[in-house]
Amino acid sequence: MLGNMTLMEFLGGGRAVPGHRPWPRVQLDERGWRELLHQMAISEWTLLGLWGEGKEIHVALRDDADGSIGVASLHCPDRRFPSLSEVRPGAIRLERAIRDLHGLIPEGLADLRPWLDHGRWPLAVPLAGLRGAVPQASPDYSFLPVEGESLHQIPVGPVHAGVIEPGHFRFTCAGETVVRLEERLGYTHKGVESLMAGRPVAEAARLAGRISGDSTVAYAIAFARAVEAATGAEAAPRADWLRALFAELERIANHLLDIGAIANDAAFGFLLARCMVLREQILSFNETYFGHRLLMDRVIPGGVAVDLTREATSVLRTLIHDLRKGFKKLVAIYDDLPSLQDRTVGTGIVHGSLAYRFGAGGFVGRASSHGGDARKVPGYPPYDDLEFAVPVRPDGDVNARVWLRIEEVQASFGLLEQIIETIPGGHLHRPVPTRGGEGMSLVESFRGEILMWVRLSEVGKVVRCHPRDPSWFQWPLLEAAIEGNIVADFPLCNKSFNCSYSGADL
Amino acid sequence: MTALLFGIIHTWLVVGFAPLITGVVRLTKARLQGRRGATVLQPYRDLWRLLKKESVVADSASWMFRLAPYGIFVAVWLAATTMPTFTTYMILTPAADLIALVALLATARFFTALAGLDVGTAFGGLGASREMFVASIAEPAMLTVTFSLSLVAHTTSPAAIANFVLGGHVGLQVSFGLALGALVMVAIAENGRIPIDNPATHLELTMVHEAMVLEYSGRHLALLEAAGMTRLLLYMSVIVCLFFPWGLAGPESGPGGLLIGLFAWLGKVLVMAVGLGLFESLIAKMRVFRVADFLGGALLLALLATIFLYVAEAV
Numbered sequence: 001m002l003g004n005m006t007l008m009e010f011l012g013g014g015r016a017v018p019g020h021r022p023w024p025r026v027q028l029d030e031r032g033w034r035e036l037l038h039q040m041a042i043s044e045w046t047l048l049g050l051w052g053e054g055k056e057i058h059v060a061l062r063d064d065a066d067g068s069i070g071v072a073s074l075h076c077p078d079r080r081f082p083s084l085s086e087v088r089p090g091a092i093r094l095e096r097a098i099r100d101l102h103g104l105i106p107e108g109l110a111d112l113r114p115w116l117d118h119g120r121w122p123l124a125v126p127l128a129g130l131r132g133a134v135p136q137a138s139p140d141y142s143f144l145p146v147e148g149e150s151l152h153q154i155p156v157g158p159v160h161a162g163v164i165e166p167g168h169f170r171f172t173c174a175g176e177t178v179v180r181l182e183e184r185l186g187y188t189h190k191g192v193e194s195l196m197a198g199r200p201v202a203e204a205a206r207l208a209g210r211i212s213g214d215s216t217v218a219y220a221i222a223f224a225r226a227v228e229a230a231t232g233a234e235a236a237p238r239a240d241w242l243r244a245l246f247a248e249l250e251r252i253a254n255h256l257l258d259i260g261a262i263a264n265d266a267a268f269g270f271l272l273a274r275c276m277v278l279r280e281q282i283l284s285f286n287e288t289y290f291g292h293r294l295l296m297d298r299v300i301p302g303g304v305a306v307d308l309t310r311e312a313t314s315v316l317r318t319l320i321h322d323l324r325k326g327f328k329k330l331v332a333i334y335d336d337l338p339s340l341q342d343r344t345v346g347t348g349i350v351h352g353s354l355a356y357r358f359g360a361g362g363f364v365g366r367a368s369s370h371g372g373d374a375r376k377v378p379g380y381p382p383y384d385d386l387e388f389a390v391p392v393r394p395d396g397d398v399n400a401r402v403w404l405r406i407e408e409v410q411a412s413f414g415l416l417e418q419i420i421e422t423i424p425g426g427h428l429h430r431p432v433p434t435r436g437g438e439g440m441s442l443v444e445s446f447r448g449e450i451l452m453w454v455r456l457s458e459v460g461k462v463v464r465c466h467p468r469d470p471s472w473f474q475w476p477l478l479e480a481a482i483e484g485n486i487v488a489d490f491p492l493c494n495k496s497f498n499c500s501y502s503g504a505d506l
Numbered sequence: 507m508t509a510l511l512f513g514i515i516h517t518w519l520v521v522g523f524a525p526l527i528t529g530v531v532r533l534t535k536a537r538l539q540g541r542r543g544a545t546v547l548q549p550y551r552d553l554w555r556l557l558k559k560e561s562v563v564a565d566s567a568s569w570m571f572r573l574a575p576y577g578i579f580v581a582v583w584l585a586a587t588t589m590p591t592f593t594t595y596m597i598l599t600p601a602a603d604l605i606a607l608v609a610l611l612a613t614a615r616f617f618t619a620l621a622g623l624d625v626g627t628a629f630g631g632l633g634a635s636r637e638m639f640v641a642s643i644a645e646p647a648m649l650t651v652t653f654s655l656s657l658v659a660h661t662t663s664p665a666a667i668a669n670f671v672l673g674g675h676v677g678l679q680v681s682f683g684l685a686l687g688a689l690v691m692v693a694i695a696e697n698g699r700i701p702i703d704n705p706a707t708h709l710e711l712t713m714v715h716e717a718m719v720l721e722y723s724g725r726h727l728a729l730l731e732a733a734g735m736t737r738l739l740l741y742m743s744v745i746v747c748l749f750f751p752w753g754l755a756g757p758e759s760g761p762g763g764l765l766i767g768l769f770a771w772l773g774k775v776l777v778m779a780v781g782l783g784l785f786e787s788l789i790a791k792m793r794v795f796r797v798a799d800f801l802g803g804a805l806l807l808a809l810l811a812t813i814f815l816y817v818a819e820a821v
Contacts, residue, residue: 152628152631154628154629154632154711155628156710156711160708160710161708161709161710162708162709176795265709265712266790266791267700267701267704267706267707267712267790267791268789268790268791269535269539269706269787270538270539270788272539273539273540273541274539274540277540337789339701339789339790339791339792340790342792342796343790343791343792343793486793486794486795487711488711488712488793488794489793490711491711491712
């Protein structure tokens with residue numbers, strides 16, 4: 001029957017939907033969808049996203065051979081669709097979420113437990129558009145059974161001793177060794193997708209910047225780029241560069257915090273204290289020159305809201321110089337401390353094959369030799385004009401993830417220097433035309449690639465918006481990483497992942 | 507009569523100074539991390555705050571859970587009471603004994619572990635199991651230290667050992683050095699300091715001591731915290747008394763000698779507190795199972811101390 005073909009060849013067989021930018025979207029019938037499953041089983045296509053819309057299901061894929069991207073859609077009038085979970089395990093949680101939100105049943109999905117719906121919502125399937133649907137999920141949740149002699153369970157969360165986001169972790173242990181970890185998330189579900197629907201673009205952009213607060217710049221860029229794609233607009237050239245500047249500042253600030261926090265979880269508080277000092281310098285700079293410590297709402301559809309002044313440029317130049325120096329010392333401390341290395345090396349290993357199967361991006365994937373960076377592939381301005389390395393490591397342990405972050409911070413310093421040297425002048429902002437359309441974007445946040453998909457109405461309001469956080473494909477790997485490790489090493493593994501709860505709970 | 511008075515003064519001295527020492531350790535760590543840190547008096551405030559708070563007890567807790575903090579505090583306090591700090595001239599000095607000390611601290615630990623198990627939470631059990639794991643190696647190490655010291659001084663009374671050391675009978679002995687090393691390692695483990703345990707952590711899964719007392723609040727927690735602080739000072743006092751007793755006052759010392767004894771003790775303990783803060787800032791925590799290697803090292807040092815004694819005698 002079908003041989004091995006590229007994604008574009010395959011999608012060429014479907015009915016192209018006009019007005020989807022910048023990548024094509026095609027409509028498949030059920031037979032086409034089943035062929036898609038077959039192709040996915042034999043091809044190296046990465047699952048980028050899977051989301052519902054009314055009685056329709058969309059899947060975004062990337063062909064790793066040539067980097068091409070496309071979206072396939074299936075209309076399912078009987079609210080059923082063939083599940084992708086068997087060919088792409090990363091789809092399992094997405095399909096469970098679709099079932100909770102849209103009431104579309106994934107046929108063939110083995111795990112039919114609810115995911116986001118904890119049985120506390122006043123209405124069932126909130127995005128299905130059904131009036132008066134009675135909630136069916138019960139607050140009881142059955143964790144996967146674990147059998148064996150003298151195993152014991154440790155329930156952790158959703159309320160934790162530290163000030164972190166809520167999530168429940170169910171450990172099954174034999175003594176100190178973890179036999180299985182099962183996550184239960186969804187505690188920060190706030191209905192982002194239904195809040196987005198019907199909002200004017202400007203308002204929705206503010207909301208997008210609050211889906212996962214630590215990646216606010218990346219989310220804002222993703223939303224802005226998706227809107228610009230949908231309306232066929234382009235951001236002002238200077239704005240592209242400023243966006244990259246903000247994004248790299250955000251990346252450095254987050255990585256600094258995480259590197260310190262990982263050391264702190266091994267009770268080496270010194271590194272955290274020093275990393276926080278460096279991070280604070282960035283946040284103070286942001287506050288002084290851009291008006292917001294985390295740069296919320298500085299990126300808007302059509303451009304950016306603040307400019308980099310001449311004074312800020314020279315301050316930033318000195319700041320990067322100081323940060324580079326300070327960071328180098330901290331890296332040396334991390335590298336030279338055997339007691340710390342002893343905790344991170346060999347802990348929480350994620351095998352490359354697993355990272356590949358789940359399509360994990362970001363440092364989690366790259367630390368397990370699964371490369372890929374949205375800044376390179378598909379790439380977006382201004383990164384095509386900048387030189388930077390994307391580090392990849394094969395080890396997959398906590399140490400590899402720490403080093404990956406260290407190298408990314410160093411790469412980002414280089415990017416910032418290039419940006420302030422070569423940033424073009426011009427306007428900060430171009431008005432976004434009021435026009436309908438569908439747009440999609442992939443933007444590299446510090447965790448990995450964010451997928452943002454929007455459909456705008458003719459009057460410029462959001463009809464449907466789906467943000468897919470990189471954590472969707474990283475959380476499951478955490479379950480795998482901790483297996484066979486000791487319970488006391490979980491905080492280290494968890495911090496080295498630092499997945500977003502808010503982003504994945506929607 | 508004077509001995510009784512000194513005994514009473516000493517009893518309150520250890521409890522009174524214990525939070526200060528903890529405060530000094532915390533402040534040292536904060537300063538070394540480049541933070542300003544809370545004042546050294548903060549532990550007093552914390553205890554006072556906890557004492558005023560309501561104690562919340564889990565539904566599943568038995569009488570054991572309520573009683574344990576008192577038992578633990580009393581056991582640790584009693585142990586601290588017998589250990590000479592500024593003078594050996596105290597009513598309880600004759601009763602003081604290193605083996606009794608180990609037993610009293612073991613009693614306190616036993617009740618802490620029981621209390622941890624009592625509520626039936628996963629963390630309590632986890633902490634209790636880890637604590638007992640640590641204790642199973644730390645206690646023999648401590649006893650071996652006692653053994654090698656008593657071989658030299660022919661007594662297990664700390665005051666007598668201190669007098670023996672002060673009498674200049676010891677000189678520079680390898681065995682004493684090894685025993686000191688072992689005792690310091692045991693002290694680190696017993697007090698739940700880095701690299702064995704992190705007293706400041708919020709991570710439930712990594713806790714040892716804190717996991718057992720996770721369910722406690724209010725005055726119960728205050729007692730447990732006070733017991734922990736007292737134990738830290740107690741171990742410092744043990745090390746000071748056995749290995750660096752210089753300045754220690756005796757029955758025939760006048761008021762001047764007593765003052766010297768007091769300040770010498772305080773000075774030595776403060777130096778140790780700063781040293782502990784420094785040490786904790788330089789090292790990360792160990793994996794749980796590496797603790798066995800660490801304490802095995804302590805046990806080995808203590809054993810070597812004993813063996814060297816016999817070897818020295820044979821030669």
